[in-house]
């Protein structure tokens with residue numbers, strides 16, 4: 001199978017359809033062979049940063065996958081969270097955990113099917129990365145967030161540089177109150193795999 005679930009194959013994806021195919025095959029084992037075995041911890045950093053900056057109210061988790069980020073956020077308090085993802089199978093796993101108010105399919109490279117200014121907060125971990133979603137999608141996140149709301153997303157560091165995320169965020173800064181950048185490790189200190197030293201930028205935008 002071309003898109004056998006693995007981090008390297010995920011990084012090598014080329015299109016939204018490739019993502020649907022790979023994550024459909026990965027959904028049932030993702031929590032064990034990726035989150036647990038590879039000591040993925042990016043979702044905890046995104047949750048920490050969102051809370052640190054006062055995130056609350058109705059929140060949308062974009063590229064929610066199996067719900068790792070919502071689980072991390074709910075460990076820190078009470079939140080009302082909706083999930084969106086391009087993969088129906090990933091959303092089904094998330095739905096089985098009863099952590100989201102609702103889940104719906106969307107392709108972040110297109111339009112998110114919700115009205116302007118709908119959410120108080122938008123969060124995302126692991127979705128703005130190689131072969132997945134680029135900086136243009138940030139405009140959609142801003143569109144669906146209320147004035148006074150908060151967006152906190154992770155962006156793989158090499159993807160951030162290669163696709164010029166900072167230029168896009170600078171452009172948006174004319175329409176937003178502030179933005180904060182933090183560099184963090186994606187995996188735990190004890191991890192031994194080939195991507196163990198990969199970093200991500202946590203981008204927080206105050207609308």
Ligand SMILES: C[S@@+](CC[C@H](N)C(=O)[O-])C[C@H]1O[C@@H](n2cnc3c(N)ncnc32)[C@H](O)[C@@H]1O
Pocket residue numbers: 016019020023043062063064065066067068069084085086087090106107108109124125126127132133
């Ligand atoms: C690495 S997983 C991250 C899942 C979860 N947020 C986490 O931290 O474990 C990336 C997710 O992005 C989703 N995805 C990829 N491309 C997408 C797109 N164009 N629109 C929406 N979701 C997408 C995948 O289906 C997958 O669930």
